[in-house]
Amino acid sequence: MGYYSSMIVLIPAMIFTMIVQGRIKRAYSRYSQVENSRRLTGAQAARMMLDANGLSGVPINILNGGDDLNNYFDPRSNSVNLSQAVYHTDSIAAMCIACHEVGHAIQHATNYAPVRIRNGIVPLVNLTSTFSWPLIMLGLIFSTSSRYGSLLFNLGALCFVFVILFHLVTLPVELNASNRALKQMTSIGMVSDFDYSGSRKVLHAAAMTYVAALATAVASLIRILLIRGSNDR
Structure with a gap:
């Protein structure tokens, strides 16, 4: 398969991603309209869970603007950061999203191994993800005119393996935080x-959004290998 024809490999992953995105939007839309039984806001739920785990020193910050689903734990400042909707709302969705981020805070406090691995490879993944496709494209361009074309392509494919590794490590981190x-x-x-x-x-x-991200990354690698095989013929 060539560069463009090989994109067909991505179609199943793209369809799966769209289905997953639709599911998360529907779930959030439904349960963001339903109050939780204790009428706890996201911030209150997060504070309760933090305190119950001896993390009373971890602050909860409110984010200005942005997406309601843009909530995160920042290990650099050891803080839970919630969107305005999650911070102030006493819905089921706000409560569970806030508690998910506290799950990450607990992982950080307990030195959870997959988190250490993920944090350790982030600089390498940032570098390799930047250069993977440029190296692959240069490899394709120079494959017929230079012996270095194959080397560049292989380096690009190797760089992309680290991207998959990051998604592979991220999945248990996110599942564990939810559990x-x-x-x-x-x-x-x-x-x-x-x-x-x-x-x-x-x-x-x-x-499931993280499962979709992993599936897309794997499909992209398969596409790269198909391009490589086609280029060798």
């Missing part, structure tokens, strides 16, 4: 059965 959130929300007495069911649906839909 921690659900278990903690139950043990602390934060949720009713209905709250738990809704939270599980939201967090499961969100976790």
